Amino acid sequence: MRIDKRTAGAAAFWTTAALTLAACGGGGGGGGTAGEASEDDKPAELTVAAWMDFPQELLDAFEEEHGIEVVVNSFPDGASAQTVLRNGLAADGAGLSDVHLVELDWWTEMMAVPEDWVELPEVEDRWVDWKVTQGSVDGRITGYGTDIGPLGIAFNQDMTSAAGVATDPESFGAFIGGEDATWESFLDAGREYVATNDNYFIDSLTNAFQAAINLLPAAFEDPESGAPYDLAENTEIKDLFMTFADAADDGVSAGIAIGHADWGAGFQNEQWATVVTPAWMTGIIADNADGIEGWRIASTFPEGGGNWGGSFFTVPATGENTGWAVKLADHLTTSDAAVAWFETTGQFPSQLEAMARPEISDTENEFYGGQRVGQIYGELAEAAGDAAAGGFRGENFAGIQTLVTDGIRLVESGGATPEDAWASVVENFEALGFETAE
Amino acid sequence: MSRWDIKLSPYLYISPFFVLFAVFGAFPLLFNVVVAAHDWHRRAGMGDFVGLDNFTWVLRQPLFWRSLENTFSIFLWGGIPQLVLALFIAAVLDQNLRARTFWRMSVLLPFVVMPVATAMIFGQVFGQFGLLVPNLQEMGLLTHVDSPFFQDRLLSHVAIGSMVVFRWTGYNALILLAAMQAVPRELYEASTVDGASRVRQFFSVTLPSIRPTMIFVVLTMTIGGLQVFDEARMYDGGGTGGGHGGADHQWTTVVLYLYDLGFGDWQDRLGQAAAVGWIFAVVIGFFSLVNFLLTRSISSSRGPRVRISKKTTDAVIARARAAAEESRRQAAATAEPPTATSGADDDAGAAGVPRADVTKEGARR
Numbered sequence: 058m059r060i061d062k063r064t065a066g067a068a069a070f071w072t073t074a075a076l077t078l079a080a081c082g083g084g085g086g087g088g089g090t091a092g093e094a095s096e097d098d099k100p101a102e103l104t105v106a107a108w109m110d111f112p113q114e115l116l117d118a119f120e121e122e123h124g125i126e127v128v129v130n131s132f133p134d135g136a137s138a139q140t141v142l143r144n145g146l147a148a149d150g151a152g153l154s155d156v157h158l159v160e161l162d163w164w165t166e167m168m169a170v171p172e173d174w175v176e177l178p179e180v181e182d183r184w185v186d187w188k189v190t191q192g193s194v195d196g197r198i199t200g201y202g203t204d205i206g207p208l209g210i211a212f213n214q215d216m217t218s219a220a221g222v223a224t225d226p227e228s229f230g231a232f233i234g235g236e237d238a239t240w241e242s243f244l245d246a247g248r249e250y251v252a253t254n255d256n257y258f259i260d261s262l263t264n265a266f267q268a269a270i271n272l273l274p275a276a277f278e279d280p281e282s283g284a285p286y287d288l289a290e291n292t293e294i295k296d297l298f299m300t301f302a303d304a305a306d307d308g309v310s311a312g313i314a315i316g317h318a319d320w321g322a323g324f325q326n327e328q329w330a331t332v333v334t335p336a337w338m339t340g341i342i343a344d345n346a347d348g349i350e351g352w353r354i355a356s357t358f359p360e361g362g363g364n365w366g367g368s369f370f371t372v373p374a375t376g377e378n379t380g381w382a383v384k385l386a387d388h389l390t391t392s393d394a395a396v397a398w399f400e401t402t403g404q405f406p407s408q409l410e411a412m413a414r415p416e417i418s419d420t421e422n423e424f425y426g427g428q429r430v431g432q433i434y435g436e437l438a439e440a441a442g443d444a445a446a447g448g449f450r451g452e453n454f455a456g457i458q459t460l461v462t463d464g465i466r467l468v469e470s471g472g473a474t475p476e477d478a479w480a481s482v483v484e485n486f487e488a489l490g491f492e493t494a495e
Numbered sequence: 496m497s498r499w500d501i502k503l504s505p506y507l508y509i510s511p512f513f514v515l516f517a518v519f520g521a522f523p524l525l526f527n528v529v530v531a532a533h534d535w536h537r538r539a540g541m542g543d544f545v546g547l548d549n550f551t552w553v554l555r556q557p558l559f560w561r562s563l564e565n566t567f568s569i570f571l572w573g574g575i576p577q578l579v580l581a582l583f584i585a586a587v588l589d590q591n592l593r594a595r596t597f598w599r600m601s602v603l604l605p606f607v608v609m610p611v612a613t614a615m616i617f618g619q620v621f622g623q624f625g626l627l628v629p630n631l632q633e634m635g636l637l638t639h640v641d642s643p644f645f646q647d648r649l650l651s652h653v654a655i656g657s658m659v660v661f662r663w664t665g666y667n668a669l670i671l672l673a674a675m676q677a678v679p680r681e682l683y684e685a686s687t688v689d690g691a692s693r694v695r696q697f698f699s700v701t702l703p704s705i706r707p708t709m710i711f712v713v714l715t716m717t718i719g720g721l722q723v724f725d726e727a728r729m730y731d732g733g734g735t736g737g738g739h740g741g742a743d744h745q746w747t748t749v750v751l752y753l754y755d756l757g758f759g760d761w762q763d764r765l766g767q768a769a770a771v772g773w774i775f776a777v778v779i780g781f782f783s784l785v786n787f788l789l790t791r792s793i794s795s796s797r798g799p800r801v802r803i804s805k806k807t808t809d810a811v812i813a814r815a816r817a818a819a820e821e822s823r824r825q826a827a828a829t830a831e832p833p834t835a836t837s838g839a840d841d842d843a844g845a846a847g848v849p850r851a852d853v854t855k856e857g858a859r860r
Binding site for chain 1: 540558619625640642646730739742761763
């Protein structure tokens, strides 16, 4: 009798628990299409998940127009926003905001199931073409572009002058190869620089290496099947790897990339003369190199240009107010919004009209000696062309890229010769046991 | 009603722990078995059943073995100094110090600092331009690489071990202190009478007496020390391209490796990550057992029976001496007038009782 009651009690408890859990998981609609944004179902507030500061006037304008308060769920960095989004998607939308900011670096991962996302209506001529390409999955637009990261090279003209190689942005451009600059000519310039200096030419070669990888149409994986290529047979990557690894072996770089604990101190100690700098990094360098004179942005970039990062506003399909959320995503990515953002955080717009605005192209940047940084990056973005959209990125792109980049870092830290580093990269790749594509 | 009260209430009172444990402890633990036996994609979830394939896959990874080596090395660099320091600090705090509570609380301070904050600060200190390295290199030390505490595998383990020491020493010292306070003071008195030095007392009285606590401390230290994650993850700042233990995986720990597999760049390796978790659980279990046996044998090197009987002997001798003293004193006291007896008794007590007794009274006060 007693046992019966206990069993019954336990059963009741677990049933309740299961129901509660099920209730948490429920809700939300089917994926794919947005709901109607009608006055009837207008919510009191919409939430946006992102990790940068919002221009207040942008949020106020939306509330004024539609009477919906916009609440920003702010994250300290992209990685934590990524974690929340990843967990939310796996849990049928639990804990997600109405609109989510997604960074290019983890875009592919989030888009693994396209039905998770609301298809956004096309907006003509708002963005550079390659931004729209990046923000689409199977021809459906699922992300409205915010910023892009056209690549430039920041260099310290006081240091290059002292080395006698370049005195201003023009002569620096010529020094790294001029109009036809390639990574080889850039790295040779680096060898020349370090031959006469006891500091380094560049902070780390990993960013340059990844920029070069990004230009390949299919770096690690077969676009048809999505299966990785056998790395040992991937001569394109091996050649690229050797090019950068040899330079690393020659001591061109300090081996301290952005994000490393020593990166800021490296600027203050004048350890390197150049940094591969996407537009969004200009402000970060200004903070870290505060008080160090002579930093400028060169308008020449090897291989014509490139892109690193940039983000999209997306609408998870599980949201309850997808119709209004789409309106908000649209509102947050207009050219006006982009200009407001440029003024708040310095991020560079992907919107064509915004790039041409005087607020962006004519603003003189005090840290970079009064250079019109916005204009320079606008030209770099234009010169970069469609190749900047990047090649095919499958499911294992990020993992293999980290693996290969670690090989460069290994040579930079003096831990191995280029040949040994490549051998260890291949060994680690093979241990992963992929079924590789031909 | 009251029957329900009697039967049900006790269970309700203890239920919060068991409910929480079931949800956050037992369920994930068991579910992990399911994950480890399947292909598991981070977004798409459960894939095919693969049996033990994930386990064999993990055992074939050079990075797994490297991370295992790193973990044990960091554990040794963090664990041994930690234990020695904690014992020393506890022994010092066990003495009659001024402002005792202040000292006891201060040793716990590092424990309330977030490990991530500790890691970032220590990362700066050990960095190429930090507090330590430029000065050392100026003296001609560690000049083999630019940034020795990051590039040299062993030194990176020392650095991360030092964070573990920083965080856990005070905590363990307090646990050991609590045990030391419970050691009967008579044992110290007796050994003092026998002429044992402080050091000898520490090794022959204190250490054997706190054996159960030592075992507890060593076990929790083993389990915790092998699970180092935050410190390794944030040591190099954890930014772009960082946070996974260095270019050569110099300081990738097993838990960090697990995290990278399941939640890092790869999207379909949750099954393998779960397998790492299970393999590592077995390793920790085995290693804890070894440490348990080791600790037990070390802190009772002379065998419990012998030790106790010797102490008993000591105590008996001490008591006999005290009794002899007492009778001599009383013989002297009988000569005095009866009114002064009580006062004389006190005086004699202060003067005649062995010194250890005074220490004891002081300690208890």
